[in-house]
Each structure stands twice: as structure tokens, then as C-alpha cells.
Amino acid sequence: MKSKKILLGGLLIAGILITTFGITAAYGIFPPYITLDPITDPDAGDLLILSGTTNLPEGSELLVKIAEEPGESGNEFEKTNTGTSARVLRNAEGPNQWTAAIDTSTLRPDTYRVEVTQMTYDHVNWKIILGDTSATAYFTLTGEYLGNDPSLPERATEDPFFRIDAVGKKHTGDQFLVTGVTNLAVGSDVIWEVDPAVAPDFPDSGTFSGMMANSEVTRGNGDENCVSLTVDTTLLEPGEYTIKVSNVVGDIYSSDFRTGDISASAELVLT
Template identity: 30%
Template sequence: MKNYQKFGLGLICLAVLITTATIAAADFLGSHQDQRSQMNPTSNQQSENPVAGTTVTMNSPVPLKTVQRGLSPNSSTPFITIDPISDKTTGDLIIISGTTNLPAQTSIYLKDINESTGKSTMTANTIACPNATGVNRWTFTLDSTTWMRPGSYRYMVSTPSEDVNSSVHFNLKGTFVGPENILYYQDSKESTLSGTGAPYITVNPIGDRQKGDIFLISGSTNLAEGTRLYGTVWPVYYEDTSKKPSIISNDFCDGQYNMIGYPTAVVKETGDTNRWSFPADMTIFPEKTGMIVHVSTANEDFTERDIYGNSTFNLT
């Protein structure tokens, strides 16, 4: 157990490398509450035309440095396109995905756009990778259960410098079920539902999954509503090198060095337990790999606490 705990903390710190949600507590609690309290149910989804650019600056996943990359072969004006998104309901898994003619491994950022002020907030980052037909694609996945309030949402997908970008709009309907306040576990009995008993986090059975699957990982806990949690997923060979794939590659699109790191929070449930969830995107991991799930409480300085839950599953 302790190996999971120590390794999980290291992965949380390294989560900026691939597919990391970077939602601050204020944004997490609904920075859009005021401007999105009146949702426009007649607004149509739209994908705006990308902005042309010439040279793209990208952040290489490892090591952390800036490199210059040109366009992919046989391309002209660089672009990022976004697949159509329909309106969603609270609790839905929201997938924002699309294509680009920028080179494989180009960093792609997801930013939440405040429709009242135009201010953008960094939400997550990933890299563009070729699919089976050679088209470079990217994917972001959001769990609307925890922190997204019903309302109107606009997201921009761009290169780090935003010189190549596109945006998408959709409405989120339903009732907000997330916490009103974020709590950080402080080894206090008041942090549990009953005020007594040992705090715990459990992970629901996941079962075998296939490469490319996108799904929610969820579980239960007796920690109080709003308690901050961090969920991480990484290949089992990060801890057991004997299970590492025989083919070693420096191409991060093969998934050998990727991981997922997501902040989430405990959501109120009926009965004696509360629940939590976070999204998992298996498009960035190699096939036939064992995966480790680690969920932990955290302090405001991102120091992992002693309350954590672990599970495993296989990619077939």
C-alpha cells in the first residue's frame, strides 16, 4: 500500500506531462455560477473556424522544454478542428475531441472561456497523436458531475501560444449536484460523515477495458462532501519494470510513458457513504497493459495525505 501512496504523490507532481486537469479551487467551485445561472436553451452548438498560423511552439512532454516544430508533410495552413458536441446533462461524461494537421506530439491545450468577460482559464493539456488512418487526433474528457454547473459553456482548444485554435459551445442542463465548498483533509474526525470511525476511500470494480475506451472511474467514501481528492492512473510497469513492453520507444504517442492526473471532490450521496468520480481516457495508453488506479486526499499544497484507495484493471 505504501508503495502506491508514495508513487501516487510523485505522479500527481508529474501530472503536467500528459492530460492533466489544472482546475483551481475557485474555478472548481463554479467560477461560472453568476454568468451561467441563466442558461440559454435555444443556443446552438457551433465550432468556429481555426486561426491560421505559421510556426507552432509546443511543449514536449518529457523533458520539459520548448522546441520548434513545423507543419506535417503535405499540409498548408495549420488548423485544429473540433468534433460536434450536443447539449449535455449534469452527470454526463463530456468528450471534447478533434483533429489537427499539426505534427504528432504537438501540445494541445483546453481552455475554459468565460462568456461574460472573455477570460480564458487553463483546464487541461494533452498531445496530438495519429489514429489508425494516420490522422492526428486529440481528446479531452470532463466529468460534469463534480464541478460543472448547469449553464452555457465555451471551450477553446489551441496550441500553447494560441496561434492555432478553435472553439466549441454547448449547454449543460440539469441540477448541480457537486459540493458548494472544497475541504482539505486535516486528520480531523469532523472530516468524516459521522464524525467517528476511520476515514476510507474505495474504488468500484472497473473490469477489463480496451485501448481507446473513455469512461468514469468512481467509488465511495465516508469523507465529507467537498473533500478534495486526486485520482491518478498509470501503467503497472511504472512500479514493476519486468512488465514493461519489450519495444522501447521515445515516441510519447505510443503511450508507454503516459499517465492521467485529475482533481475531483466528494459528492453527497444518500445513506452512510458519499461518492466520487473522475474521467479516464485509454486512448493514450498501450494495449495489453495492466493499469493502476490511485485515489487520495490532499492538502492545499498538494501534499498527499494518508487516506487513499487503490485498484487495478487490464487493457486488452
């Protein structure tokens, strides 16, 4: 599997596109720090929860990058990289906290480096500005690789479909996987959109809450493969949302791709 670079709010990250919308607080703490809690090694397909502490103020944004370490595999494939964002949460009884959730379904079992870095958004130019404060840790992903394997024969897809499992009610702070099945081939690119159930009016002030991410179809059982999306509700405002997955037409890593006509959706109520 070759890593692929796409745009995350102005920063190139290989393997995932995730865009969040919100307000970034200014800070004036010196000297800032970030810590990373010890990581329990997950199996491929697990939801990996990362966490730590910081003296950055509530609402500060962090960039969480995960990169495969050089190993015995040599140059068989380009190393896998992925990433997401996290928001600093207030802790009245001690240092502020942060947490991030990573879907490991498309990662190849290996050793990974996690780097968490302070960042701010330039919402006008859609750029990410990285700070000097960071923390690093490592974990080993075990289990069986669920992603695209070129050695396996491709299977023709007839009457392509998605089917998404019910999500229902969640509480602010929950981190979970949205799961579903499809008959699209393993490795197919898909786009996820989490949007308010009622479209906002985009007033002059306020916050639009939602997210957009891409992922790949992973191996399932029989004729049905799997799709999944990590949802971190610390990045969303309470309300009702529609979670939609769609196929991709064209090259997702070019400027002319679009979502296709194959889709499915589920409803999320966040309280």
C-alpha cells in the same frame, strides 16, 4: 464555489490538475488548423466527450480549456474553469483526429466556452508552450449541481473511507469514468494516481506512461458521496495499471500538501 488555480505542467489552470507523460512530436505543417465538432449539451455528472479534426501531425499535443461564461449569476461566485490535454490521432482516411474526455461532476450548470489550443511540452522546465492554432465552441451544462454547496450543513466524518468500482480490461482509445464512493464531505479534495502496476526502471530512452489528477468529492445518496476520475486511454501505453484515490492533507493549492492515509485502488488492464 470559488475557482482554484493549480499548476498543469507549468501552466495555471483553475479547477483541475492533470499531468500526462509522453513524447511530443515535432511538426512542420503550414498553415495548421484545429476544428471542434458540435457539442451535445450534457447533464451534470455526465462524461463529456469532445472531438474534432486537425492537420497537425500524429502525436501532437493539444490543451483543452473549459471556462464558465458570464451569466445571470453575476458576481455570486467566481467562474469555474477546468482543463485537460489531448493527443492527435492518425486517421488514414482523412484529416487527423483528436478527442478529449471531461468529467462534469464538479461543474455548476451554466454555459461554458471550450477552447482547444495547439501546445508543446518543455519537459526540462515543466512548462507548456501554447501555439497560435485554436478552435472554440460552447455548450450548456444542465441538471442539478453536485458540488460543494455552502448553504448545506457539514456532516461529521467517522471512520473515513473510499471504495472504488472495478475497472477491469479496457482497449486503447477507450474514454471512461472511474467511479467510487466515500464518506468524506462534499467538496473535499482528492488526488488520483494512475501508475504502472510494476514500477518502471526509468531507462535513458522510452516513455513513462501514467497520469495524476485532482478532483473533489461530489454529492451522492444517503451517507455515501461520490468520487470520479476521467481516464483517456489515448494518453496511455498498453499495460497494467493501478488506479489509486487518496485524501489530501493540507491545502492542495499550496506547495506543502501531501496525500493522506485514506485510499482505495482498482486495477486497469489496457490492451
